[in-house]
């Protein structure tokens with residue numbers, strides 16, 4: 001099993017504590033397809049980073065085994081003064097994946113054309129994002145980690161990303177996906193949860209998760225209006 005066991009994660013910023021997880025447990029098989037619906041700003045990226053091994057829990061354990069991807073589309077490892085191609089070669093070597101195959105896949109998938117051979121610092125943010133997502137799909141994983149959306153940029157590229165991920169899942173890979181999109185959760189998930197009070201709450205199906213999530217959105221909106229009301233007084 002992989003996942004979270006009695007896991008607490010909080011940040012302290014300017015004496016203010018932000019709790020993301022509070023003694024939360026969610027254990028699953030690497031090939032499970034878990035989608036967690038959560039409103040904006042409650043910690044989706046942080047939780048994805050915990051499972052990807054980018055950050056550590058404040059308390060408790062994160063269990064990782066097999067090949068767990070970094071969050072899909074992650075671009076933080078790209079070195080700006082190297083070309084897209086050189087970055088891909090280095091990352092393929094580190095992941096012990098065949099660099100020629102990985103590079104050919106990324107060049108084609110990212111649709112960067114000649115820019116693939118230019119320095120990453122010359123890329124627009126959407127070009128970086130395309131490179132990052134193509135790389136995520138090119139490096140094999142047993143469990144893919146994602147937060148937010150699947151893919152980025154133009155609708156045609158997003159569709160391409162969704163189709164590519166679906167193919168990996170159909171081939172047997174697992175998915176741990178935190179999102180605010182019920183559509184994406186329903187499309188990619190087989191088990192569903194919401195994040196509530198810093199805990200993972202598994203639901204019977206996508207419909208139940210969506211119901212709880214929509215209530216959370218309404219509550220978040222009401223709270224926001226309340227705060228704005230106070231600050232304008």
Ligand SMILES: Nc1ncnc2c1ncn2[C@@H]1O[C@H](COP(=O)(O)OP(=O)(O)OP(=O)(O)O)[C@@H](O)[C@H]1O
Pocket residue numbers: 011012013018020039040041042043044045046047147148
């Ligand atoms: N390194 C950090 N130090 C302090 N606070 C942080 C840090 N990283 C994130 N946070 C805070 O933790 C909370 C959750 O952030 P996170 O990015 O994980 O949420 P999210 O659900 O992915 O957000 P969004 O939906 O906007 O993408 C936010 O209040 C954020 O300001």
